[in-house]
Amino acid sequence: MDLLSNLSLGFATALSLQNLLYAFTGCLLGTLIGVLPGLGPVATMSMLLPATFALPPTSALIMLAGIYYGAQYGGSTTAILVKLPGESSSVVTVLDGHEMARRGRAGIALTTAAVGSFFAGTVGTLVIAAFAVPLASVALKFGPPEYFSLMVVGLIGSVVLASGSVLKAIAMVVLGLALGLVGTDTQSGVERFTFEADELVDGLNFVAITMGVFGLAEIIANLEKQGPVASEVTRVSTLFPTRQDWRRMCPAILRGTGIGSTLGIFPGGGPVISSLTSYLVERRVSKNPGEFGKGAIEGVAGPESANNAAAQISFIPMLTLGIPSNIVMAMMAGAMMMHSIQPSPQVMTRNPDLFWGLIASMWIGNVMLLVLNLPLVGIWVKFLTIPYRFLYPAIIVFCCVGVFSVNNMVFDIYQAAFWGVVGYAFLKLRLEPAPMLLGLVLGPMMEENFRRALVLSRGDFHIFVSTPLACVFLGLAVLLLIVLASPALRKKREKAFHEED
Amino acid sequence: MKGGRRNLRDQIAGVLFIAVGAAIAWKAQSYRVGPPSDSGPGFFPYYLGLLLAGLGVAITAVASFTQDPEAERFGFRPRTFLGVLLPVVVFGAMLMPMGLVASAFVAVLLSSFASREVTWRGALVNSVTLSVIVLLGFALILKIQIPVWPQFLVQR
Numbered sequence: 072m073d074l075l076s077n078l079s080l081g082f083a084t085a086l087s088l089q090n091l092l093y094a095f096t097g098c099l100l101g102t103l104i105g106v107l108p109g110l111g112p113v114a115t116m117s118m119l120l121p122a123t124f125a126l127p128p129t130s131a132l133i134m135l136a137g138i139y140y141g142a143q144y145g146g147s148t149t150a151i152l153v154k155l156p157g158e159s160s161s162v163v164t165v166l167d168g169h170e171m172a173r174r175g176r177a178g179i180a181l182t183t184a185a186v187g188s189f190f191a192g193t194v195g196t197l198v199i200a201a202f203a204v205p206l207a208s209v210a211l212k213f214g215p216p217e218y219f220s221l222m223v224v225g226l227i228g229s230v231v232l233a234s235g236s237v238l239k240a241i242a243m244v245v246l247g248l249a250l251g252l253v254g255t256d257t258q259s260g261v262e263r264f265t266f267e268a269d270e271l272v273d274g275l276n277f278v279a280i281t282m283g284v285f286g287l288a289e290i291i292a293n294l295e296k297q298g299p300v301a302s303e304v305t306r307v308s309t310l311f312p313t314r315q316d317w318r319r320m321c322p323a324i325l326r327g328t329g330i331g332s333t334l335g336i337f338p339g340g341g342p343v344i345s346s347l348t349s350y351l352v353e354r355r356v357s358k359n360p361g362e363f364g365k366g367a368i369e370g371v372a373g374p375e376s377a378n379n380a381a382a383q384i385s386f387i388p389m390l391t392l393g394i395p396s397n398i399v400m401a402m403m404a405g406a407m408m409m410h411s412i413q414p415s416p417q418v419m420t421r422n423p424d425l426f427w428g429l430i431a432s433m434w435i436g437n438v439m440l441l442v443l444n445l446p447l448v449g450i451w452v453k454f455l456t457i458p459y460r461f462l463y464p465a466i467i468v469f470c471c472v473g474v475f476s477v478n479n480m481v482f483d484i485y486q487a488a489f490w491g492v493v494g495y496a497f498l499k500l501r502l503e504p505a506p507m508l509l510g511l512v513l514g515p516m517m518e519e520n521f522r523r524a525l526v527l528s529r530g531d532f533h534i535f536v537s538t539p540l541a542c543v544f545l546g547l548a549v550l551l552l553i554v555l556a557s558p559a560l561r562k563k564r565e566k567a568f569h570e571e572d
Numbered sequence: 573m574k575g576g577r578r579n580l581r582d583q584i585a586g587v588l589f590i591a592v593g594a595a596i597a598w599k600a601q602s603y604r605v606g607p608p609s610d611s612g613p614g615f616f617p618y619y620l621g622l623l624l625a626g627l628g629v630a631i632t633a634v635a636s637f638t639q640d641p642e643a644e645r646f647g648f649r650p651r652t653f654l655g656v657l658l659p660v661v662v663f664g665a666m667l668m669p670m671g672l673v674a675s676a677f678v679a680v681l682l683s684s685f686a687s688r689e690v691t692w693r694g695a696l697v698n699s700v701t702l703s704v705i706v707l708l709g710f711a712l713i714l715k716i717q718i719p720v721w722p723q724f725l726v727q728r
Contacts, residue, residue, distance in 0.1 A: 530609025
């Protein structure tokens with residue numbers, strides 16, 4: 072059994088005392104910051120990214136994954152307790168989760184979310200372990216034209232979930248791709264778009280961009296809205312669901328996990344689509360759909376399982392193809408590159424301990440969330456009530472110190488401020504930054520494969536059509552674009568985003 | 573912003589994309605572009621720039637005959653804007669000569685102006701608390717490489 076030996080290597084890596092400690096620290100810090108009002112997983116990860124740089128690459132990724140799970144869990148907690156979803160994938164959790172809380176069943180809602188997430192996470196981890204090897208071996212046979220086309224599909228897919236205009240989202244992708252080219256061209260050694268600044272020779276600082284766009288700009292926006300106010304925090308009663316609760320939530324968890332495991336592969340934002348779909352499915356199959364929106368336990372169990380399964384599955388494209396499929400994975404890829412590991416199908420063979428260790432630690436992270444965070448929920452509730460006026464100065468200072476510590480360069484602090492201005496402009500113009508960040512990470516890879524493909528074909532663009540797989544991928548991308556542009560789907564999309572508000 | 577016959581928000585975005593795209597394409601020409609079979613460092617950015625500008629044209633065009641779905645104004649508040657970004661710049665300027673503790677103190681103090689809810693007392697308490705947290709957390713526990721105290725004190 073190859074799978075078993077791989078997994079045992081993974082667990083051997085992940086269960087080392089050092090890595091367990093980092094996974095634990097990650098989960099704890101992630102939850103801690105994730106429950107703070109106004110801070111989602113992306114902001115949390117970008118704030119804590121610098122803290123992982125000093126670690127060896129495997130530990131750093133394990134800790135980051137822990138931060139991600141923790142922040143996600145924190146987001147669900149705030150969704151249930153104070154009706155503030157920390158991120159878009161826990162938006163539907165608010166609907167029934169907060170209703171449950173208002174009816175004095177907050178503890179049960181939290182347990183449901185945690186149990187569902189744990190089960191889904193376990194299944195997701197197994198799916199990754201099973202599919203990673205075959206997928207990566209297929210991917211190893213990809214040449215430059217296939218790779219380029221696959222990235223086009225991924226980038227177009229990321230547009231599906233951007234709210235608002237499709238054109239604007241595509242423009243943001245292109246902008247991101249161009250920004251990714253700043254710095255030294257790997258093929259010719261020419262310094263591009265550096266404006267003679269030595270600090271830009273290695274490219275733009277990824278951390279400075281995420282902190283500026285997701286950290287600083289968000290703070291300004293939050294303060295303009297008077298900050299997200301945790302008005303009424305519901306008391307957490309018993310954590311233990313009744314037998315009837317279990318009977319109702321188990322099928323929902325199974326269905327949610329199934330939905331998340333299949334839709335999670337979808338580029339762009341598997342978790343959001345999955346949780347939305349799961350909610351709609353639960354409402355449809357339920358014997359008493361009237362309960363939905365009034366505290367139906369299935370409405371928490373399904374979507375929470377679905378988004379966690381999908382979050383897990385979304386690691387697959389990043390780990391096996393080297394192509395991040397959403398913003399969180401883009402940050403993981405960014406972290407890998409800062410440890411000079413280029414995300415690619417080769418990671419599995421070149422750094423097997425990192426690869427399988429990360430997969431094993433995903434499961435361990437899920438266990439930790441279940442056994443540590445649920446009992447600690449009382450403490451998290453305390454953090455929820457910290458007023459924003461105490462929080463935001465701390466975030467500003469932590470961002471400054473964090474971004475400086477990446478390269479020990481003051482220049483990067485100014486860069487963060489610059490991206491804060493840009494991010495603020497994006498917010499005001501309703502431009503979604505997530506597709507841009509994805510483009511930024513993929514830019515250099517995309518250029519390299521594009522140019523290599525054209526060298527192979529001696530400048531003939533037909534290579535993207537005459538290579539069968541590349542042609543299929545590009546066809547898929549075109550199809551996605553057509554579907555995106557079709558009026559019927561646009562209405563549906565608008566409606567879905569509207570419901571989220 | 574008036575709810576007119578055009579979408580001002582998107583028009584601004586479109587024009588910005590045109591400008592940035594054109595700038596990228598123009599700058600890319602200063603590197604070797606080359607034919608597709610032997611592309612230089614300017615090739616990919618040149619066409620990306622053109623593509624971006626083209627998308628900008630399309631966005632502007634669509635925006636001139638659609639309405640902005642939001643009636644909301646831009647709602648720019650200079651005080652909040654500066655209150656968040658100025659501390660970052662000041663922190664950057666102070667860090668090397670004055671060290672972490674002093675920079676954090678001043679940055680937090682400055683950031684208090686971003687919110688109307690913060691009083692003078694609250695701002696001071698906030699600054700002191702955070703300076704201590706930063707000192708303990710970053711300098712003593714994480715031990716990151718960063719100047720902690722003002723240079724003129726250390727050199728003595």
